[in-house]
Amino acid sequence: MACSTSGQSGSELETLGDASLCSVCFEKFKSPRTLPCRHSFCHACLSSAIESSCKEKETPAGFRCPLCREFTPGVGEQKKWVNRFPINDALVNILEISNSKLCGACKTEDEETPGVNYCFECKEALCDACTKYHRKIAPSRSHSVCPLNKAMDAEYLQPIMYKTCQEHTDRPVELVCNDHEQLCCTLCVGTNHRKCKSVDTLDVAAGKIKDSGMIQSLEENMKEYEQKLLRAKHxxxxxxxxxxxxxxxxxxxxxxxxxxxxxxxxxxxxxxxxxxxxxxxxxxxxxxxxxxxxxxxxxxxxxxxxxxxxxxxxxxxxxxxxxxxxxxxxxxxxxxxxLNKILIMSKVKKGSDVCKIRKQLLFPTLELSEYTHDIYGKVDIRKATLKADVSFSVEDKQIYFGTFLIDGSILLPQYLSPPQAQCLLFNRNGKEIKRISTNHKPLSVCVCGNEIYISCGTGKVIIVLSSETFAVLRSMSTEKPCYGLDIKYDQLYVACMDSIDLMDKNGEMIRSYDVEESVECVIVNNQKMIYSNYAEHIVSAMSTSSQIMWTYESPNLRFPFGIEHDSRDNVYITGKDSNNIHMLSSEGVLLRVFDNIKQPWFIAIPPDDDSTCCICSNRGDMTIYRIG
Known part of the structure; x- marks a missing residue:
């Protein structure tokens, strides 16, 4: 129905014919269900509206109210959504009472006394005298009573959600089953939840939720997922x-x-x-x-x-x-x-066959390829394969690192001396978009917000570009040659062969972590610095307190160089001389090996798409793969 959020006066209660009709079927309410927006509809009408709203969606998250279009989230199986909204029996009851407006308690004594108030628990009108006693008697003292001419107001009419047990609607909710994360009554605990290990009273459960930081944790989790959704939508x-x-x-x-x-x-x-x-x-x-x-x-x-x-x-x-x-x-x-007689015979020489021309493909067409990846990131990586999507080569090669920008383009520093020093920007189809000249030999690259950080190897310089205009914002000198770099929590981690230097975004040194020689690549993943030693064929993970958390080595991993991680904190390592890519969990456990990849120097994964990666072979042969 359209139970409006504005109240009804006494005179309006006498003409509530339209208010007793469902706004979908325009008939008298049948088992009316009320949405959080306080609009009510027949059970069957609401069920049909939900089905119609969700039938074109792959994974519906909710639906919009048929009347005000406010979004209502859905929980559990879609077909059962309608059952989660409370039945608004009070709505029909009030409309029936409004016809006679007689006190229900007095009617039992065969007295016809005008009702002036309404009790939602008793579902009957009350006169002034009955209202007075109703509020004095202990069993009815806590009942919700309001003036009869305001009973249609949404603030009164809204069903009391969650306070009664879903299984036993005549019993109040008193307990919480933590195993099933469900509110229940005492009867439920003795029947459906008798085997559950964790059952608390309402006050204890509410205290745990409030004091344990679960609300904040859930909020952060939802914000993180919201950002994934926004990136996917963008x-x-x-x-x-x-x-x-x-x-x-x-x-x-x-x-x-x-x-x-x-x-x-x-x-x-x-x-x-x-x-x-x-x-x-x-x-x-x-x-x-x-x-x-x-x-x-x-x-x-x-x-x-x-x-x-x-x-x-x-x-x-x-x-x-x-x-x-x-x-x-x-x-x-x-x-x-x-004397000659001249006769000129005419014969039509046939030109192009119009029928054949019509059948030929004269106009160019737009070839579309559809790719689907799970925003939740639930690809079973142990069974996944790499499928080549686009391949292209970079002239003059000398590509050792690369990264995806937020718009999906690929930025590749080309390690050449000026004036050839430059960064190349390609789209995902392998088409060159832009060339960005630099005053130093660009080597590695990482992105943080609207800034792009580029290390320049033995030049001992880190250049910061705008990710929008690619103009140089600033340059930062380093004490050592700087190679691979990553950024986390507004701090730069720079691989310097025999150390990993921690700097702020302006190049000020914070701390230096000593490592063995031949370390040119580093990433920060799950609060660990993960770096590769191509001379010893080892990959290590170090905590911010310099403790080695784990190391990984394998006879099948030779010259580990490039390192990358996805949104699930899985770690990808390129084995240049073993012609493969090893994939580890965040704890350094081998998940799988992708073989037959010729001399991979680096692998890059977009920030919003774990199903795509770019791999550089032979320092200039680029291939974009689909992981799935």
Missing amino acids: SMEENMDKLDDAASILTKEMEKMEEDLIAHVRKAKSEALEKLGEATKTSKEKMNISTENIDDQIQCIKKCQQMLTDINTTSDMVKQVAEFFRTKQINQKLQSSR
């Missing part, structure tokens, strides 16, 4: 924008192709008509000349025939003999002359 919105851009570009190409095709057809038609006109004109001219010659001879014969007629009628014998011989000579000359 990524998909960007993807939609890119699809629109690609479709727009393709549309323009099609329109240009259409214009070119029309122009080409028109030009070809014009040229063909011009050739046709010229050929026809030339042929007709030849035939006209030939026709004129024949016509001359026809006229000549006719003239000679006239001369013969004149001979027969003349009496002049001299003229008769002379004209005869002359006509005879003309006839002999005509018949001895060479």
